[in-house]
Amino acid sequence: MTGTESPGPRHVAIIMDGNGRWAQARGRPRLFGHHAGARRVREIVEACPDLGVQYLTIFGFSTENWKRTQSEVAGLMGLFRSYIRREARALLDKNVCVRFIGDRPGLDGKLRDLMDELEAMTAECTGTNLTIALNYGGRDEVARATQRLARDVAAGKLDPEDVGEETLPRYLDTYVLPDPDLVIRTSGEARISNFLLWQSAYAEYEFIDTLWPDFTRDIFANLVHSYGGRERRYGAVKV
Structure with missing residues (x-):
């Protein structure tokens, strides 16, 4: 693949960081x-x-977020349930197709049921594809994918000699999605925190100081437009 200027990111992934600091700066929990x-x-x-x-x-x-205080984790689980209930109709009306990735068995049953219902409700939507990572870790995802791949090898469904770079992605949570073109992290932290490790091998990254609750449409638009001016070489040398 030769170097080329990108027309814009087709797939954007966001690490939404800074909610707690935003609240604490305002004297709130x-x-x-x-x-x-x-x-x-x-x-x-x-x-x-x-x-x-x-x-x-x-x-x-x-x-890794399970390491937070019990009260914060419980509050977040309640927030996820209320978010799905509150936003389901709006997402459907906006033609948004919703998917969840992550280790679902580790979540409570009521939340899993709501996730399943929202996915089924929006499955035929043809607009924006929104993927929400819950109880997700990149290493955990690769480990789970490898287990599924190994089971297929053991069952004779897959020849070990045929396993290559194109094989594992078919077992990842994101198997129906294109790899992200742009990964954004808010709050000033410059690390990827175990997010989409395999998929982001050639993604462009933007680490910005803005805390997530202050991340506006205009900031988002500026980052998307900035991506469009980058040259994507994918390891090649421009001649």
Whole structure:
């Protein structure tokens, strides 16, 4: 593949960081910031069609987030349930197709039922593809994918000699999605925190200081437009 200037990112992934700090700066509990961050998601999802973003993947809760206080984790699980109930109709009306990725068995049954219902409700939608990562970790995803692949090898469905770079992605949670073109992390932290490790091998990254509840449509648009001016060489040398 030769170097070329990109027309814009088809798939944007976002690590939504900074909710707790945003709340604490206002003298409020961390969960207040998480609620503010959840409201921000709608604005960004609605901005995608005008910006040419067909796929949006957001990091809602990582496998490492269980280390937070019991009260914060319980509050987040309640927030996820209320978000799905509150936003389901709006997502359907906006023609948004919703998927969830991550280790579902680790989540409570009521939340899993709501996730299943929202996926089924929006399965035929043809607009923005919104993927929400819950109880997700990149290493955990690769480990689970490898287990599924190994079972197919053991069952004789797959020849070990045929396993290559193109094989494993078919077993990942994101197997129906294109790889992300642009990964954004808010809040000033410059790390990827175990997010889409395999899929983001050639993604462009933007680490910005803005806390997630302050991440506006205009900021999003500027980052998308900035991506369009980058030269994508994929390891090749421009001649």
